[in-house]
Amino acid sequence: MTRNRFVGLLLALAGFLPLAAQAQGAAGKAAVPVVARVAVASNFADAAKQLAAAYGKQSGHRIEVSAASTGKLYAQIRHGAPFDALLSADAETPRMLVEEGLADGDTLHDYAIGRLVLWSRDPARVKDGEALLRKGEVERLAIANPELAPYGAAARESLDYLRRWEELRPRLVLGENVGQATQFVVSGAAPLGLLPRSLVQEARKTHRGSGWEVPASWHAPIVQSAVLLKRGERNPAARGFLRYLQSPAAKQRIRAFGYD
Template structure:
């Protein structure tokens, strides 16, 4: 009898590590499609989440319009961090994303910026009636920040006048490069990218009033491809946490 008890105890102790291993989730990898304006923030957040969770997050950045087209064409993304609220909602309506995971993660702001420290002394006056030779914006056909730039210029009734002088970037990252390289003396860019550019070149800038365009609400959603991916689900939950929200504000978002 005593021998049987000892054998039973030995079998139980030997099985405990196996049970613990079975209950511990294995590290997973998730591919996240991210709007260009949020790429740097997303990489920093992904690294922090990876350290905390053991999961790995791979970031693929492009304009929201291009990411949407890629998702519709079968690109194996597990989640989308969009530069607007409409695109994730559209994917939910089309059955390409999980509506229960849809949430807003940031609100963007638009800045008139130049790499020339003396160029933007009175930003409002410059946009309202100043001489603008070339102005870089993201293409409104693909990028929500380009839509906001167009709306701001329409608000000022200068859109038609300035259209021939616009330098269109495929996304906000390219539009920012036009300004930092000097290809365009001015740009209407996300505040997040202006903060990044100012680390190497102070330049000059002015924040466009939020009332000049529709709010730039950025939403995230879990895509159909990632429905069973714990890394993707975990990352979206992490974005809602206090630590991530604080970091997002630090990158220039409301």
């Protein structure tokens, strides 16, 4: 090989190496990690954080979870809060955001179905849950605000079904969200609560308590839906996280947290 040809080959290789490095980075796992901010209904906050951590290990991206009642999150999104995706506690709110042009309808999907539980931290308090709700003495009952939280709306529907809403209304202890309502019962501020099964399952780790699952026929199904918001349309972390929620591994985790 002549000296000129050898020099030419070296120059060609020098030009090829940066391209090869770029290609390798593009093919790797999240060469440039991206952060996505996800608004999550309070009942699903703990589950979302664990799912976000699992997705982060798999993808290299980072998911930041902001939790509040669904009604509050809806108001924040409408006022321009910088969220990339929403995991709602109902199906109606994400659909409204799609209709209002604030979310991508192609990404709308159900990710969980919630259940309502009558629960007390007192192991002897709930012996016959149905009889207690139908005609028993209820001193104070904690629920999430029905105007802001779908689980609160389900609690009101259940009491309406039993024709006890107006009777028990003065004795209700309203939480801004289901997390606060659960805390009222855990702390003893309210002896009873109509709460998400997922949060009761968590509370039982420290307080065995006593509970009874409210029949699903007493209220509208608590279908929880997720959607990509307009701000997150070009965010690969947000899109990827919503896809991950539909994976078998994520569904198994969601069931373990107490959801159907």
